[in-house]
Amino acid sequence: MTEQLSVEHLIGIKGLSKPDIELIFRTADEFKAVINRPIKKVPSLRDITVANLFFENSTRTRLSFELAEKRLSADVVNFSASSSSVKKGETLIDTVNNILAMKVDLVVMRHPDPGAALFLSKQVNTRIINAGDGTHEHPTQALLDAYSMRERLGPNFNGRKVAIVGDITHSRVALSNIYCLKTLGAEVMVCGPSTLIPKHIEALGVKVSNSLDEVLNWCDVANMLRIQLERQGGDQDVAFFPSIREYSAQYGLTLEKLNSLEKEIVVMHPGPINRGVEITSEVADSDQAIILDQVENGLAVRMAVLYLLASQIERN
Amino acid sequence: MRPTKLIDEVQFQLIIDRLAHELIENHRDFSNSVILGLQPRGIYLAHRIEAKLKEIAPKTDIRCGDLDVTFFRDDFRRREKPLNPNATKIDFIIEDQRVILVDDVLYTGRTIRSGLDAMLSYGRPRSVELLVMIDRRFSRELPIEPKYVGRAVDSIEGQRVNVQWKEVTGKDLVELHTTL
Known part of the structure; x- marks a missing residue:
């Protein structure tokens, strides 16, 4: 049984192996137990900061990611395109690099353009989780x-x-x-x-x-x-x-x-x-x-993905 | 070097019998006491003791659970290998209960520290006691001491205590490995 994901970013399912997916499921099993306890929080990611960058509207996915991050005790910053400098003409790389300059370890991004997550993963030095890029992957x-x-x-x-x-x-x-x-x-x-x-x-x-x-x-x-x-x-x-x-x-x-x-x-x-x-x-x-089980499981699965990717980040 | 045998199969069973009797002495009918074995290897000792207690006092209702501390460890992202979780199985609330935490080897005390944190997700216990099969004295990094000890072992750095369980390897055995 594999113990670590074969990827550094979660850009799409394409690129994940069957053992990767099974590892995520096994880890999610334990997080599902955690979120059904009286106290639903664990301290694993307490020294990790996550930025949620949403360049496109979302309710469920954004809420689910934010809750998953908080249940893991990560620090969370939220960003939405409608209330940001993107409106003033800033490019994607500049926007993200500005956020990373504030020492963010992980980026969760939704973007209307297919390939935005892959592009970003090659341009900036952080881990990316794709929360939906146009008509490409989710x-x-x-x-x-x-x-x-x-x-x-x-x-x-x-x-x-x-x-x-x-x-x-x-x-x-x-x-x-x-x-x-x-x-x-x-x-x-x-x-x-x-x-x-x-x-x-x-x-x-x-x-x-x-x-x-x-x-x-x-x-x-x-x-x-x-x-x-x-x-x-x-x-x-x-x-x-x-x-x-x-x-x-x-x-x-x-x-x-x-x-x-x-x-x-x-x-x-x-x-x-x-x-x-x-x-x-x-x-x-x-x-x-x-349908509602899917929503609950979404929280456990996202906690598993965040946990497994964060475990690869080296401490300085 | 060949490993030194510390505890053989007969002694192993005697120790479990003694620990079970010590627990009964302090906890009587276990009406307000629960046993929590720490994943991954403390659960074998916990279930062995649970079975022994049921044998000694068949009428008592013993509650025994498995507690996983992975998400509460303080060495996340500090070790070479990733930390993969095990299952937590606790179907009771520990609020106001006397908890007996069980692990196979007590070394630095850090696993027990995580266990104390993880346990709080299930309520606020009235008291917590620690039971271990092997206490590696003089190697503690935190102020944590066991109340019930199977065997105290004085070991130096570089030595490793290996506890084998019938459930896993087919035999009960404790060995001391030395790499020089």
Whole structure:
């Protein structure tokens, strides 16, 4: 069993090995126990300072990272682009170097541009955790998704069938999930209207379907992605599907569809939910949905990632 | 150099029997006392003593848990190898209980210091006592002393005390290794 991550930064799931992911899961098991105790804090990172740089809006991920850092006793500074000098024209490297000059050990960054985390890891001297870079990757989300599946269905992913439904083209969650699940040995099928499925995605070793019924009958787990209304065309005035109502009729998960299946499947959603669009309220609140478990596990998984990366930082 | 045998299998069992009797002398029916074994190796001693106590006094309800101190250690990022956690299994609250902390070897006292911190996540104990199989005297870096001792060993730097457990290696044995 490996004791240390093979990477210095968490830029994406691509680049992580199966032992890396299993080490994160084992460590997260212990942190999950910690966050369910009467006293939820441990002193491990008390001499580490973490900067959370959010160049794009986020509620859940940001809160989850901040809480994870505080539960580990790290010092935390927060930064959001909307209230900063980025608005005054400062470059990314300058912004980050200014923050690092204040002796920060670890950076958690979300950025609207794909590749921002990788770029930064090559330009500045600190550890980076990618909290989402544009349409590229969102590694901690994929880790917490897989961790939640492991918790519900057991540690062996071989032959497990996972469906990812929705806007695959614009989803960093989908890409990270595909890498993560394939590394662990699961089978993956993506589903959505053809306009929202990237060309040549089969090259990643996934199956493709345009029929939700087919996918639901095949899978053990259905991960229903949010329709990202902010990424649907926007200024170019391109529509990827005729209307929300039509999308919902074809790709929305309803209780009737769920009950018509022969087996009981696990329903996941990375949040925030558009109730009544990709998933109905009855499904989101049903026993088959593990949406709130995902949020709790997100905290444990992020604590594990922070702990394992921080343990590599040398003391001066 | 070949290791020196400090405790053989027979003595090993005698020591556990004696420690169990000492505990009963001080804790009687264990109604307000709990045993916490420190991960990774203190848990074997803790469970061995728990089993012995149940044998001596079958009617008493002994509560025994495993405590992992990894996240509370003071040498995080100061050692070559990373610190990987073990499971903590405590299904009771230690608030106002008399806690008996159990470990196999007491050396610098730093693990016990972390254990005292880790324990506080489960409440404020009325009192804490320390029980160890081997007390390596004269090597303490913190003011921590055991109340119950299996065997006191006077060792010098460079020597290493190795406690083997039936559960792990198939035999109960304590050896002193010397590297010169």
